[in-house]
Amino acid sequence: MLKKDLIAKNPLRILNQDAKGKQISQRMGLVMSRAGLGKTAILVQIALANILDGKKIIHVSIDQSLDKTKTWYDDIFKDLIGAEHLENAASIAAEIMQHRMIMTFNVSSFNRPKLEERLNDLVQQDIFRPACLVIDGFDFTKASREELADLRELMEIMDLNIWFSAVSHREDDRVSANGIPAPCHEVDDLFDTVMVIRPPAKDQLCNTLNIVKDSTGSAQAGKSMQMDPASLIVQG
Template identity: 30%
Template sequence: MDSPRNSGKLIDSSVGKIVRSTEQAVSRGDAAGSTKGPAGVIYIKERYFTMLKKDLILRNPLRVMGHENDDILESGQFGAVLARAGVGKTAFLVQLSLNALLRRKNVLHISLTDPVNKVSLWYKEVFNLIAEQYQVHQINQLWDSVLPHRFIMTFRVEGFSVPKLQERLADLTEQNIFTPQMIIVDGFPFDDAVEPSLREFKNMVALQGMHAWFTVRTHRHQEPEADGTPLQLAHVSDLFEVAIQLLPEGKEIHVKALKGGDSFSKQLDLRLDPSTMLLTNQS
């Protein structure tokens, strides 16, 4: 899993104005309709963070997929992000996850390749880059507000199974610790024997009202199927409602819709910036 790299600022002046004007209202405590005293200040700060989250969601390039306020996948559905090693699969899914976290959705991130601290660093770095891009102030407070909605779980590849995952999930939900609405699985091996496990996984998310995204590692030397589906997904493509491929072309990384609804497949024009691994909208 490769880490995003540093880049210069990409400034959106309108976002900066919104952030600064709202922060001034918070510091003065004189926003319209607010009450004075500690309770009023808390209310204003909560409203400020709500406004900021909504603004980030509206400016998220993922909105071109036609789902500004809802998830791309419905309950029980699977999505796949396919690419060669180091192209940006994890960065793409972390941005999907952050978009859900900003909407107060609970996201379970399962890594089969990296420890918790490395996955957590991924989120922090991507979040910081997004905040820098849009000149977000009070980044630490905003980060703290979304963090309770994320839970990281790690397994060794050889030790992962759906029954083991169900056991861990039961421990979390029965104690009211965490109940996921979205699952990300990074590092799942898409080999010839993967189909039974995927079907079992799909039944689980359907029963529990969740949806799941998977990273799928492709290989340069392998030709895709006639319809363009990489071999790693071809034998289980019927289990996936959405499939997105990241394709390096020159100095750009194109985001290509392989499978999905008409709501985004015909208009998807996204890129991953190779210097930051952040999504950008070209339309």
């Protein structure tokens, strides 16, 4: 297997471009599901799709350790390769490391000024200029609309794709007009793309990843993809 086959194996690569094949430089995206269905795995696959496309990403982990986050990348990379032999695997793994940076925050201390300060440390010294941020563990139940709007503004200023993960709860059945569940039902207009992971239907094994909303033109709302039950890899 060559690098291009690895890229082709990841269906989430479609999110990098709009329908005309133009790169999407700004987007606020959201991956939602109940606990344990694979949000982090999807964020990592989105990040890998960007990295293999030559872009730099920052993975912001809130309340998760650096090592744990690194392990996610190692595992998903291994699962993407699967049983096949990837040529130059070591140099591709090194490329992933070079294009990825992990930042961990405590849940209480994560906010826009702090994130912006850290990003500026990197960008102004020309150490690392990310094209995409994935933010895992952001607590939507405690975040106000203003805080999210603030982060959206940061996305625009810094010309970024930002992907969030959010946990929904079975007992909270509130949804927005677009079908986006709580706790994000009142802020769904701030997101350009929203994907929801649903547990397998009866007699099925696989979780499905549904694109509920997309205003960037990279995917069609309503599109649904299956996730491998063991590895949580999105199937083409």
